[in-house]
Amino acid sequence: MNDWPVEEIPNPDSLFYRVSVGWLKPGDLRVAPGVFRENKGAISSDWEKYSTAAQTRSRQGRPERFAVIRMIAGSVREIDGLTILHSPIQGAVGQIDNRAHTSILGLESTASTKPSLGRKEKIRTELQKRFGTWEIEPNAPTE
Amino acid sequence: MFECTCFEPTSGMRGCLVAQSRMEKLLESSSRERLFSGSPYKMRDREFGFRTRVPDRSRTEYVQIGSVPKQPSPSEQEWSAMEAEIRAADFILGIQNDDELEDFVPYSRDTLSRATNFLQRLMIHAHSANLMNTGVPRIGPAECGSIDLYWETGDRTLLINFPAHESIANYYGKKPKNETSGKIDPSGPIADLVVWLAD
Numbered sequence: 172m173n174d175w176p177v178e179e180i181p182n183p184d185s186l187f188y189r190v191s192v193g194w195l196k197p198g199d200l201r202v203a204p205g206v207f208r209e210n211k212g213a214i215s216s217d218w219e220k221y222s223t224a225a226q227t228r229s230r231q232g233r234p235e236r237f238a239v240i241r242m243i244a245g246s247v248r249e250i251d252g253l254t255i256l257h258s259p260i261q262g263a264v265g266q267i268d269n270r271a272h273t274s275i276l277g278l279e280s281t282a283s284t285k286p287s288l289g290r291k292e293k294i295r296t297e298l299q300k301r302f303g304t305w306e307i308e309p310n311a312p313t314e
Numbered sequence: 315m316f317e318c319t320c321f322e323p324t325s326g327m328r329g330c331l332v333a334q335s336r337m338e339k340l341l342e343s344s345s346r347e348r349l350f351s352g353s354p355y356k357m358r359d360r361e362f363g364f365r366t367r368v369p370d371r372s373r374t375e376y377v378q379i380g381s382v383p384k385q386p387s388p389s390e391q392e393w394s395a396m397e398a399e400i401r402a403a404d405f406i407l408g409i410q411n412d413d414e415l416e417d418f419v420p421y422s423r424d425t426l427s428r429a430t431n432f433l434q435r436l437m438i439h440a441h442s443a444n445l446m447n448t449g450v451p452r453i454g455p456a457e458c459g460s461i462d463l464y465w466e467t468g469d470r471t472l473l474i475n476f477p478a479h480e481s482i483a484n485y486y487g488k489k490p491k492n493e494t495s496g497k498i499d500p501s502g503p504i505a506d507l508v509v510w511l512a513d
Contacts, residue, residue, distance in 0.1 A: 191412040192412075193409050193410060193412045194409060194454075194455050196402055196403070196405055196452070196453075196454065197402075197405055198402070199402075199452070201452075203452060203454040203462065203464060204454075204456070204462060204464055204473055205454040205455050205456035205457070205462045205464075208415070208456065208457035209417075209457065210415045210416055210417070211416050231414065236412050287495070288484065288495050288496040288497055289484050289485055289486035289495025289496055289497075290486075290495075291475070291484065292473040292474075292475055292484055292485060292486035292495065293486040293488075293495060295456075295473065296471055296473050296486055296488065299464075300471070
């Protein structure tokens with residue numbers, strides 16, 4: 172049962188993406204292409220309409236383990252092969268309800284995109300170039 | 315030349331001779347000390363228990379005095395930076411599934427070695443062709459146990475991904491008016507990629 176409607180996310184809106192600090196090299200906490208990865212078929216993010224960056228950071232508990240990147244919806248859509256789908260979670264077994272939940276689809280090959288060599292590497296490079304700064308830095312104090 | 319000033323009644327002539335002998339040795343040591351004064355190469359006078367003034371310097375420092383320290387060449391500097399990056403990359407092997415990813419694959423030494431061996435080969439190729447501006451990539455974890463080499467230098471980027479269970483790597487590179495992408499056998503020819511990166 173999901174009472175939350177799927178909405179269209181405007182291009183100027185932000186999506187917050189949580190990154191595990193454990194993926195970062197100690198002493199070099201820059202955003203790397205490797206932090207952009209799918210989980211359950213999509214890059215999971217939170218729409219700013221229903222979540223703050225701090226809420227995204229703490230959604231799984233122990234927020235000190237995570238940092239947060241802000242991605243602009245329109246800029247994500249400009250990357251060839253990526254689409255954005257608001258996908259609120261409610262009443263799903265084993266998952267925390269989250270009206271902000273938004274899927275970024277297309278990092279792994281999709282039916283609508285013809286496979287090409289280095290495609291994933293190109294998308295991850297583009298994501299890193301566009302969203303290479305932290306909204307909440309690794310090791311930032313928790314609220 | 316040497317005048318005895320010994321007035322000890324019990325020592326007699328023998329005592330004077332001993333004193334004379336001692337004094338000559340003392341003067342000899344004193345002369346040696348003056349001879350070596352100002353020189354960093356001082357020696358201990360063990361025979362007479364005298365010590366010349368030995369500066370508080372180590373043997374290594376003595377060797378360096380008067381010689382110009384050798385500056386590492388650009389290729390040596392780049393190689394050292396690469397080795398440091400490879401050592402630092404060991405953190406990847408300790409990464410846990412903190413984000414509870416469904417498709418998490420632990421990072422293996424085998425995958426990391428494929429990436430770092432390739433990097434060393436690439437660097438050797440570049441240096442043997444006198445190409446010093448390839449730069450050192452960041453070595454980092456990526457999805458499903460794979461490992462990235464990522465060059466981000468000036469106006470160009472090159473990302474090479476080494477999957478966990480495949481011997482072939484995938485890459486994408488971009489620089490002004492030029493893009494490159496494809497698959498590469500890390501143990502095969504890499505000259506084209508070296509030239510692209512350094513050109």
